[in-house]
Amino acid sequence: MARRLFDVPVVAVNVVDDHQQVSIAHVGLTSPVRPVSESICAVAVAQDRPIILPDAREDPEFAQHPAVVSDEPAIFYAGRPLHADGHVIGSLCLADDRPRAFSEAEDKMLADLATWVEQELDRDRDQREAREVQRRLLPRADVQVAGLEIAGHCQPARSVGGDFYDWQVLDGQLQVVLADVMGKGLVAAMIAAQVRTLVRGTSPFNSVAASVTRAAVDSQDDLDDAGTFVTLFAVRIDPRNGEMEYVDAGHGLAFVLQPDGEVRRLASGDLPLGAMAGVGWTSRSDVLAPGETLLAVSDGVLDAFPTAEEALAAARDLAALSPDPSTIVEMVTERVKELTTSDDLTVLAVRRETT
Amino acid sequence: MTEWQTDVSDGVAVIVCPARVSMAVAASFRDAIAAAVAQAPKVVVDLGPTAFIDSSGLGALVSGLKTCRQAGGDLRIAGAGEQVRTVLRLTNLDRILRPQDTVEDARRDW
Numbered sequence: 001m002a003r004r005l006f007d008v009p010v011v012a013v014n015v016v017d018d019h020q021q022v023s024i025a026h027v028g029l030t031s032p033v034r035p036v037s038e039s040i041c042a043v044a045v046a047q048d049r050p051i052i053l054p055d056a057r058e059d060p061e062f063a064q065h066p067a068v069v070s071d072e073p074a075i076f077y078a079g080r081p082l083h084a085d086g087h088v089i090g091s092l093c094l095a096d097d098r099p100r101a102f103s104e105a106e107d108k109m110l111a112d113l114a115t116w117v118e119q120e121l122d123r124d125r126d127q128r129e130a131r132e133v134q135r136r137l138l139p140r141a142d143v144q145v146a147g148l149e150i151a152g153h154c155q156p157a158r159s160v161g162g163d164f165y166d167w168q169v170l171d172g173q174l175q176v177v178l179a180d181v182m183g184k185g186l187v188a189a190m191i192a193a194q195v196r197t198l199v200r201g202t203s204p205f206n207s208v209a210a211s212v213t214r215a216a217v218d219s220q221d222d223l224d225d226a227g228t229f230v231t232l233f234a235v236r237i238d239p240r241n242g243e244m245e246y247v248d249a250g251h252g253l254a255f256v257l258q259p260d261g262e263v264r265r266l267a268s269g270d271l272p273l274g275a276m277a278g279v280g281w282t283s284r285s286d287v288l289a290p291g292e293t294l295l296a297v298s299d300g301v302l303d304a305f306p307t308a309e310e311a312l313a314a315a316r317d318l319a320a321l322s323p324d325p326s327t328i329v330e331m332v333t334e335r336v337k338e339l340t341t342s343d344d345l346t347v348l349a350v351r352r353e354t355t
Numbered sequence: 356m357t358e359w360q361t362d363v364s365d366g367v368a369v370i371v372c373p374a375r376v377s378m379a380v381a382a383s384f385r386d387a388i389a390a391a392v393a394q395a396p397k398v399v400v401d402l403g404p405t406a407f408i409d410s411s412g413l414g415a416l417v418s419g420l421k422t423c424r425q426a427g428g429d430l431r432i433a434g435a436g437e438q439v440r441t442v443l444r445l446t447n448l449d450r451i452l453r454p455q456d457t458v459e460d461a462r463r464d465w
């Protein structure tokens with residue numbers, strides 16, 4: 001875009017350190033890396049000032065600069081420093097191997113473009129940080145519970161959302177939690193971190209419902225402040241008899257896949273966390289029979305299947321192909337990825353072994 | 356920028372939503388609700404034109420509901436289509452945002 005705007009052969013966004021300049025985005029350069037000694041941008045960065053050279057050969061300071069006398073000379077050069085957090089980190093520059101006039105209006109346009117690039121770099125960094133927070137929310141180790149096969153996967157979208165899942169063993173029982181913070185970016189990821197920690201911390205001493213309620217009450221102010229809410233499904237499974245205690249907080253996408261091909265849904269009328277102060281959450285019961293698989297997915301699945309019923313039908317079709325939880329998780333993820341990628345997708349499956 | 360058309364009459368503000376209420380417009384939607392509440396804390400959100408709402412749009416509705424109630428009013432939704440009703444049902448948010456068929460239905464008894 002910049003190249004068209006200014007009609008120059010070379011446009012580059014550079015990150016400059018003490019030794020080299022790396023062009024993180026460029027057109028018209030033969031090599032994206034060059035030593036600072038050969039870079040005019042390095043001067044603009046070191047001195048934190050814009051440099052405009054309509055004809056560098058006539059400029060006393062730059063006439064003998066390596067970039068001007070090279071095989072690919074920068075005869076015309078216009079560059080502006082780029083900042084992040086108040087520090088100069090690089091430059092945006094235009095160059096041509098012929099002299100060129102640079103008007104005041106063009107200078108203003110280059111300044112605007114530099115500001116825009118700074119904002120984009122900033123946003124990009126926010127995205128990376130949010131992704132890192134989200135990655136840290138996922139269990140680092142597999143969990144082993146005799147009698148249960150467990151698999152989970154979280155596929156982050158391009159714009160990071162607030163999906164997470166977690167599992168922990170409590171007194172021989174397996175607890176798994178799948179939650180989705182409405183909204184995207186760093187705020188959603190941080191709220192997800194908070195809810196995860198609260199549920200994890202309160203679970204050993206409380207029922208699932210009491211733990212979710214505590215987490216909701218403790219998060220209410222932050223959720224109000226961020227104008228968001230959290231849908232959540234939490235279940236505790238006793239591997240000895242398959243007894244399940246679960247809370248569905250507006251999540252609505254948890255199913256039990258039966259060996260006979262039928263599917264039943266685990267749901268309730270409870271609200272998401274943060275939707276309204278002063279409401280409670282209740283534990284419900286079900287039994288995971290030998291050979292049955294509990295499947296919970298995040299609402300990313302709704303991008304592919306518009307209703308819970310359609311998602312359920314698709315899950316039933318996939319589950320018929322394999323009883324193995326990690327295969328089911330893989331297949332659901334693949335299937336949804338084929339159809340859409342706009343939201344995070346989290347899939348959890350727990351199967352009770354038959355013997 | 357999405358234009359949010361708001362009409363205030365008889366102490367009720369009616370906000371008409373666009374075809375897609377998604378992340379892209381969630382912030383301006385919140386602003387529109389806040390501006391409406393400043394005029395009348397009884398707000399009807401007309402979702403008649405809306406074919407699609409995402410989680411950010413739902414977030415804006417829920418925080419709008421809180422804003423209205425804090426101001427001593429309420430927020431009601433009208434004309435929600437199938438997709439909107441589906442996500443409200445799925446998240447159980449239809450308990451606190453009960454869809455009314457028309458704006459007139461939503462205004463009744465206010």
